[in-house]
Amino acid sequence: MSESAWSAWPFDATLALALPAIAWRLVAGRTLHEAIVLFVSLGLLTSIAWTRLDAIDVALVEAGLGTGVTGALLVSSLAWAETRVSSGPLPPRRPFTPWTFGLLVVSGALYLAWIVLASGDGRAGLSEQVAAAMARSGVSHPVTAVLLNFRGYDTLLETAVLLVAALGVVSLRRPSYGPARGEALPRSNVLESVVALLVPSGLLIAGYLVWAGSHAPGGAFQAGAVIAGCAVLLLLANRIRAPRLSFPTRALLSMGPALFVALAGAPLLAHESLLEYPPVSGGRSIFVLELALTGSIAVILTMFFPPLETSDGGAP
């Protein structure tokens, strides 16, 4: 915790009050539009809260994936729903639903508070074991060491889940999905010129996040989310076509998970256990793996976004 922690208590108190208030409005809200706007605000404030707790990695993931990509997905689903479902207020719910939900949340929060208080001096957990093993991890940032080395199987399975989700999305699409090749698309000059400014900055930030992952907060998931954000901007500005399942797309999609499986399995040939990278090459393998994962995650997240509606945008 930084030295300014005590002078910032009014800020922290405001944050601590605003989070449950926004969450309440979100649950009690009457329209989808209102709920989505509140969801994005909640995510931004949550990532500020993680920053205040010195959990920069969590804050980056919350801002990039939990708020950025998810918020954009929700907005695009809302736009889809508006053309098909009547977009009035939600049907009235039984009045006790928010209360039941609130009760669950409050008891969950109390349980968490009890765990924190019962663990004593706050140093419980695995941070000492992680610190002791850092020298063998090949990287100098504890979060990256845990995610890609000590608990690598967790991340391996997560990337597999993302890959399967992207394949599920693709298989549910109409074959004629997306504008046909050569079809003239509407363009917006303002959107295009701002996108031309934002996308290079976004790619620069993504590159920094991958590079920083080995010694500071950052990494493949955050960088992938930023690149996917750039891709969605380009899709919205009609500068690129939505990715089809062509051979290059398949190669990009599977690059990260495949490399991960290969790296995880390689130690088996040397009669070690799964995911036991040799200490010397650990850092290099982890960096190459992060690069490949960034590419795959970016493409996977981009595939979640439906393309713009064209003239045939009827019911599927």
Add this chain to the structure above:
Amino acid sequence: MIALHLLSAALLVAGAFFFLSGTVGLLRFPDVYTRLHAITKADNLGLGFVIAGVLVEAHSFRTMMKLVFTWALVLASSSLSSQLIAKRAFDRGAKPWSPT
């Protein structure tokens, strides 16, 4: 040093004032166009003051450049989103307010 702290505090308070004005405008103005006008103009100016206030206290050139970069990105994206919202509203037939 005291003068610098005071300058920083004055800039931050000015920034907070513009954010507050923008929020009042967002809540009180009659239609989507005037509301967008209030929120983007006042908030971008407010953010400029906040960034300037933090710049005064920044310790390194790198931090300063990051702050300026942040401001530029927010300016670009907020002007873009306000234009998109206004255009969408206009295309869907939202009538501009007139004082009659």
